[in-house]
Amino acid sequence: MKVFEPRALRFIAAAIVVCNGFFPALWILFTSLKTEAELVRKPISWWPHEATLDNYVRAFTDQPLLRYMGNSFAVALGSTVVSLVVATLAAYALARLNLKHRQLILTAIVASTMFPLVTLLVPIFETMRSLSLLNTYTALILPYTVLNLPVCTLVLVSFFQSIPRDLENAAMIDGCTRLGALWRVVLPLAAPGVFTAGILAFVNAWDEFLLALSLNSSGSMRTLPVGITLYQGEFTFPWPIISAALIVAIVPVAVLIALFQERVVGGLTQGGLKG
Amino acid sequence: MTPAPPLTWLDKLRDPSERTLGVLLLAPALLLLALIVVYPIGRLLFNSFYDLRLSGGSGARFVASENYALVLDDTDFWNAAKNTVLITLITVPGALAVGLGLAMLANLPFKRQWPVRLALLLPWALPLSFCGLIFAWFFHTEYGVVNDLLQRLGLADAAEPAMWLLRPGWAFTAICVAIIWKTSSFMALILLAGLQMIPKTLYEAAEVDGASRWQQFSQITVPMLMPSIIVALIFRTITALQTFDIPYTMTRGGPGNSTETLAMLIHKTTIDYLDLGYGSTLAVGMFLLSLCVTAVYLRRVGNAA
Numbered sequence: 001m002k003v004f005e006p007r008a009l010r011f012i013a014a015a016i017v018v019c020n021g022f023f024p025a026l027w028i029l030f031t032s033l034k035t036e037a038e039l040v041r042k043p044i045s046w047w048p049h050e051a052t053l054d055n056y057v058r059a060f061t062d063q064p065l066l067r068y069m070g071n072s073f074a075v076a077l078g079s080t081v082v083s084l085v086v087a088t089l090a091a092y093a094l095a096r097l098n099l100k101h102r103q104l105i106l107t108a109i110v111a112s113t114m115f116p117l118v119t120l121l122v123p124i125f126e127t128m129r130s131l132s133l134l135n136t137y138t139a140l141i142l143p144y145t146v147l148n149l150p151v152c153t154l155v156l157v158s159f160f161q162s163i164p165r166d167l168e169n170a171a172m173i174d175g176c177t178r179l180g181a182l183w184r185v186v187l188p189l190a191a192p193g194v195f196t197a198g199i200l201a202f203v204n205a206w207d208e209f210l211l212a213l214s215l216n217s218s219g220s221m222r223t224l225p226v227g228i229t230l231y232q233g234e235f236t237f238p239w240p241i242i243s244a245a246l247i248v249a250i251v252p253v254a255v256l257i258a259l260f261q262e263r264v265v266g267g268l269t270q271g272g273l274k275g
Numbered sequence: 276m277t278p279a280p281p282l283t284w285l286d287k288l289r290d291p292s293e294r295t296l297g298v299l300l301l302a303p304a305l306l307l308l309a310l311i312v313v314y315p316i317g318r319l320l321f322n323s324f325y326d327l328r329l330s331g332g333s334g335a336r337f338v339a340s341e342n343y344a345l346v347l348d349d350t351d352f353w354n355a356a357k358n359t360v361l362i363t364l365i366t367v368p369g370a371l372a373v374g375l376g377l378a379m380l381a382n383l384p385f386k387r388q389w390p391v392r393l394a395l396l397l398p399w400a401l402p403l404s405f406c407g408l409i410f411a412w413f414f415h416t417e418y419g420v421v422n423d424l425l426q427r428l429g430l431a432d433a434a435e436p437a438m439w440l441l442r443p444g445w446a447f448t449a450i451c452v453a454i455i456w457k458t459s460s461f462m463a464l465i466l467l468a469g470l471q472m473i474p475k476t477l478y479e480a481a482e483v484d485g486a487s488r489w490q491q492f493s494q495i496t497v498p499m500l501m502p503s504i505i506v507a508l509i510f511r512t513i514t515a516l517q518t519f520d521i522p523y524t525m526t527r528g529g530p531g532n533s534t535e536t537l538a539m540l541i542h543k544t545t546i547d548y549l550d551l552g553y554g555s556t557l558a559v560g561m562f563l564l565s566l567c568v569t570a571v572y573l574r575r576v577g578n579a580a
Contacts, residue, residue, distance in 0.1 A: 010383050013383050017381050017394050018390050024406075044418050089304070094301075099297045116513070118519060119319065122551055126322075127314070127318070142311060146312060149307065153304070209403060214546045225402045229524055237411075237412075239412050246408065254397065256400075258393055262392075264396060268464055269464060
């Protein structure tokens with residue numbers, strides 16, 4: 001295609017992509033600032049004319065939003081850390097050691113993404129129930145770790161493979177053990193990869209809904225995606241309050257991906273293209 | 276991977292067996308897979324032959340293939356299977372088309388990359404359940420922005436607003452729109468990475484040879500992009516078959532059960548009705564179905580490539 005697109009055309013193209021991506025969040029932001037009276041006025045207004053923050057106050061008082069958020073952070077952070085540790089060890093073995101069934105093991109780990117996790121809902125529910133783990137962080141951290149294992153392992157394997165073997169050998173000649181070399185030499189060099197894998201794992205865990213809904217249903221253990229569906233009463237949908245809660249819930253992850261966009265895109269396409 | 280350099284005597288001294296180390300390092304990952312994937316698969320098959328109702332109080336009762344016979348006659352199962360397959364058949368190509376469009380637009384040379392990139396990342400990072408809630412609000416009969424836009428464009432009558440989520444076919448459409456919006460961004464990100472790997476010189480050469488824009492698109496872009504398209508399609512198909520969050524938050528499967536997917540039926544049977552035996556059989560049915568769809572689909576996609 002021509003390299004010189006007219007500027008106006010480029011601007012329109014950017015505007016389409018940006019509107020498509022931001023409009024829903026923006027609309028929810030507008031809704032969250034509207035009063036009940038303005039919301040039900042016809043024809044509906046786009047821009048909030050009598051902006052109010054009351055909905056944000058009610059979002060925190062009608063439901064324990066902070067608690068939901070805390071739960072989401074605990075579960076997402078917990079499973080991210082566990083995924084990274086487990087995936088780092090596995091990826092190192094797969095990238096560096098002469099293992100007979102290397103390819104088979106890597107395929108097995110990646111293939112577990114292909115398995116519809118929904119179909120395992122029943123046995124996972126049973127397992128957690130018999131281990132008395134329902135309504136605990138562990139009940140979600142364990143399956144989320146498995147959910148994240150494939151992408152973390154793929155990202156890390158390719159990072160480890162890009163680090164020259166000589167560095168490790170030098171460290172081992174200087175008296176490091178193999179694990180010592182992994183900890184002191186390889187991991188610091190692979191830090192960007194670990195970090196990328198970590199962000200992907202965090203976002204995946206933060207977003208998960210079905211298992212959170214099924215395994216942690218008691219009030220104080222709900223995560224954000226589950227808790228946010230509870231603002232709606234049987235016949236009432238307090239949309240401004242739901243919108244305010246959504247905005248509060250979206251901000252942490254939006255900030256995270258805004259700060260590290262290039263890494264996230266890199267990790268996504270790397271994990272995706274190799275899978 | 277390059278073959279490992281021969282081990283020096285020092286390596287051997289420090290690290291007597293590469294195999295032992297390998298087993299140790301892989302153990303946590305494999306143990307987790309065993310606990311969360313392998314054992315549950317066995318358990319699932321086992322359950323599917325039992326009458327296992329937690330609400331009744333009676334213990335597990337072996338019923339052989341009775342559950343399977345019930346599933347085959349279960350209109351709810353076939354309804355949910357139909358909805359799941361339809362959602363897959365509509366939203367996967369839909370997301371591919373929209374995603375390809377977004378990727379081509381995002382691939383233009385912009386001075387600032389971040390607004391466009393963030394616009395593609397935000398829908399990806401947004402939880403599916405949030406997306407369902409947001410689109411439920413979009414499609415609200417009285418105060419939704421969709422009806423408002425349609426009325427402003429003169430496509431709908433203000434006196435009789437469309438009851439999107441209250442009519443079966445329209446609720447289904449609204450759900451598909453929400454899924455396509457949510458998933459096309461991930462498609463676009465993968466396709467954009469593919470687009471950026473196509474050498475510019477190919478287009479320049481085509482330009483010199485007088486190829487039209489459409490010819491450049493169909494003869495260069497599409498074939499060069501095929502590997503990325505296939506990866507994106509496979510990912511999307513697998514997740515589409517598991518659709519739960521968006522219909523659950525938008526309609527709870529309603530009106531009636533016109534938008535209920537297999538995942539929702541399994542969730543309802545096991546978590547709400549605590550009928551683990553029958554729920555397991557449904558899950559086996561869903562697994563077989565997704566296996567068939569994936570196999571047929573991969574063959575088709577494979578042939579196209």
